[in-house]
Amino acid sequence: DAGVIQSPRHEVTEMGQEVTLRCKPISGHDYLFWYRQTMMRGLELLIYFNNNVPIDDSGMPEDRFSAKMPNASFSTLKIQPSEPRDSAVYFCASSLAGGNQPQHFGDGTRLSIL
Amino acid sequence: AQSVTQPDIHITVSEGASLELRCNYSYGATPYLFWYVQSPGQGLQLLLKYFSGDTLVQGIKGFEAEFKRSQSSFNLRKPSVHWSDAAEYFCAVGRQGAQKLVFGQGTRLTINP
Numbered sequence: 146d147a148g149v150i151q152s153p154r155h156e157v158t159e160m161g162q163e164v165t166l167r168c169k170p171i172s173g174h175d176y177l178f179w180y181r182q183t184m185m186r187g188l189e190l191l192i193y194f195n196n197n198v199p200i201d202d203s204g205m206p207e208d209r210f211s212a213k214m215p216n217a218s219f220s221t222l223k224i225q226p227s228e229p230r231d232s233a234v235y236f237c238a239s240s241l242a243g244g245n246q247p248q249h250f251g252d253g254t255r256l257s258i259l
Numbered sequence: 260a261q262s263v264t265q266p267d268i269h270i271t272v273s274e275g276a277s278l279e280l281r282c283n284y285s286y287g288a289t290p291y292l293f294w295y296v297q298s299p300g301q302g303l304q305l306l307l308k309y310f311s312g313d314t315l316v317q318g319i320k321g322f323e324a325e326f327k328r329s330q331s332s333f334n335l336r337k338p339s340v341h342w343s344d345a346a347e348y349f350c351a352v353g354r355q356g357a358q359k360l361v362f363g364q365g366t367r368l369t370i371n372p
Contacts, residue, residue, distance in 0.1 A: 176358050188362045236302055244353040245291045245310035250302035
């Protein structure tokens, strides 16, 4: 079975540019999560969706960050404009419904803002 | 609200030695508990989970964990580590009626040859 697929794996861009990260969850999963991982702050939940609807975006750091899920098989996380402090590894995860269901993670996008 | 503490930021063990990684949680009811492993450049992979039943759970790669309600702990163990076990390990807690997981800060495991 295909796991969670993220693209691109690496992104290097200059500050001020728009960055779009993409995620394809596991087919049949009801929930999709976006995380950010840094050395300083560890793993942070940014936003999560249930059946394509955003449920909790309290972790989104600023208005420069936005996320969408236009259908059950695709989600994007956009940063506009990007800043050097946005440099991090961004993970997408998906799960079935239920608090006892594990989240399945993609391999992440390593983002570097110069 | 739930919380998770992994007291050890970094642990070094010799290959072939036994391993125990500590995880303490805070939650009033029975939690859902998970251990994940992250190898360099990769995402988090589920090792094992506990939500009910036998308090000793077996996972992949020879790992096991024991839920101890009296100590609010869910420590991860392996009887004999291999060099390929070098990675970052995360404990996470969830609860009934909620979909979010709360992750610990992680423990980095180094294996000495």
